[in-house]
Amino acid sequence: MTPTKEKSFFIGMKDFLKLIRFNNLMIIFMTQWLGRIFLIGPYQEWKDHFTDIGFWLLTFSTMLIAAAGYIINDYYDIKIDAVNKPKKQVVGKVMKRRVAILTHTVFNFVAIVIGLFLSKEIGTIFFFTTFWLWLYSNNLKRRAFIGNLSVAAMTSMSIFLINIYFIEHNKAVYQFGLFAFFVSIIREVIKDLEDKEGDAQFGCKTLPIIWGDKKTKQFVYVLFALFVILSALIIQRIENEYFQYYFSGLIIPAFFLMFMLHRASSVRNYHDISKWIKYYMLAGIVGMVFV
Numbered sequence: 001m002t003p004t005k006e007k008s009f010f011i012g013m014k015d016f017l018k019l020i021r022f023n024n025l026m027i028i029f030m031t032q033w034l035g036r037i038f039l040i041g042p043y044q045e046w047k048d049h050f051t052d053i054g055f056w057l058l059t060f061s062t063m064l065i066a067a068a069g070y071i072i073n074d075y076y077d078i079k080i081d082a083v084n085k086p087k088k089q090v091v092g093k094v095m096k097r098r099v100a101i102l103t104h105t106v107f108n109f110v111a112i113v114i115g116l117f118l119s120k121e122i123g124t125i126f127f128f129t130t131f132w133l134w135l136y137s138n139n140l141k142r143r144a145f146i147g148n149l150s151v152a153a154m155t156s157m158s159i160f161l162i163n164i165y166f167i168e169h170n171k172a173v174y175q176f177g178l179f180a181f182f183v184s185i186i187r188e189v190i191k192d193l194e195d196k197e198g199d200a201q202f203g204c205k206t207l208p209i210i211w212g213d214k215k216t217k218q219f220v221y222v223l224f225a226l227f228v229i230l231s232a233l234i235i236q237r238i239e240n241e242y243f244q245y246y247f248s249g250l251i252i253p254a255f256f257l258m259f260m261l262h263r264a265s266s267v268r269n270y271h272d273i274s275k276w277i278k279y280y281m282l283a284g285i286v287g288m289v290f291v
Contacts, residue, residue: 011090011094011095011099015094018090019090019095019100020066020071021066021067021070024066024070025067027281027282027285028059028062028063028066028158029063030285031158031159031176031180031285032058032059032158032161033049034285034288034289035159035162035173035176035288036049036052036055036162036166039172039173039176039288040162040168040170040173054118055165057118058114058122058161060114061110061112061115061118061126062111062158064107064108064110064111064114065107065108065111065126065130065133066154067107068104068105068111068130068133069130069137069154071100071103071104071107072100072101072104072134072137073133073137074090074100075091075097075100075137076137076138077137078091078092078097080195080198080199080201080202108130111126111130114126115127118165119165122164122165125157125164129154129157132150133154136151141204142199142204142205142206143205144207144209144210145189145207147188148188148189148192149185151184152181152182152184152185152188153181155181155184156177156178156180156181158180159180160174160177171234172243172288175234175243175247176284176285176288178230178231178234179227179247179281179284180281180284180285182223182224182227183280183281183284184281186223186224186227187277187278189219190220190261190270190277191270191274192206192207192208192216193208193213193216193217193264194267194270194271194274196208196213197267213265217261217264220258220261221258224254227254228251231247231251235248246287247284247287250283250287257273257276257280260272260273260276261273
């Protein structure tokens with residue numbers, strides 16, 4: 001199946017928001033600001049936090065990089081998306097491919113400039129992140145597990161940036177980053193199970209294609225066990241008892257998700273699990289308020 005011919009140089013706002021995954025960008029925005037207010041502090045009137053122009057720039061540039069990553073990913077996945085999700089396809093169907101590349105380049109350039117303005121460390125991280133996201137879309141995502149690992153690392157980086165910006169070693173930030181990393185990598189593997197048919201048609205070497213569904217599920221169980229063990233080690237080192245209670249309780253629905261995965265056998269099942277994991281990650285992020 002080939003994608004529909006591009007229609008116009010310009011696209012509507014609805015299609016553009018779909019292209020940059022606006023809902024996901026809002027999750028990044030909320031994650032960084034909740035971390036800044038409730039984990040870093042200092043504790044003060046909540047309105048005072050929003051006068052930090054530097055952190056506004058950090059959040060904005062992080063969202064630009066994420067949006068650029070989604071665009072370049074769709075650029076290289078035109079044929080695959082025509083099979084896996086034709087109704088959601090924008091690049092090559094609504095937006096011209098050269099416009100997608102231009103938008104991707106501008107977003108990355110602006111983000112890196114802002115990063116260098118904030119600090120050399122952040123600017124350097126942004127530069128390598130943009131390069132890695134391009135490499136992921138162009139090559140790595142079609143390789144078993146490396147692509148999944150790359151997405152998870154980029155997801156957790158949006159949280160770790162809080163410690164880098166404030167030059168902190170806040171253990172709570174590290175725990176939320178660890179949570180985001182493992183939940184993201186598990187979700188990415190499950191999405192590979194969902195997209196196995198389309199990926200196989202275009203030569204992708206994802207875990208479900210190489211190992212099959214059964215072994216891939218077993219690998220997810222191992223990732224989940226590793227997440228529980230590492231979380232327990234970090235939680236024990238944090239004095240905030242509310243934090244300990246919340247993350248201990250947050251592990252319980254994760255067992256239910258693993259049970260759903262054990263019973264899953266269809267594309268629809270995997271899609272539902274992927275959706276619930278997204279809500280699960282959101283619940284973990286909102287937990288910053290209670291910590």
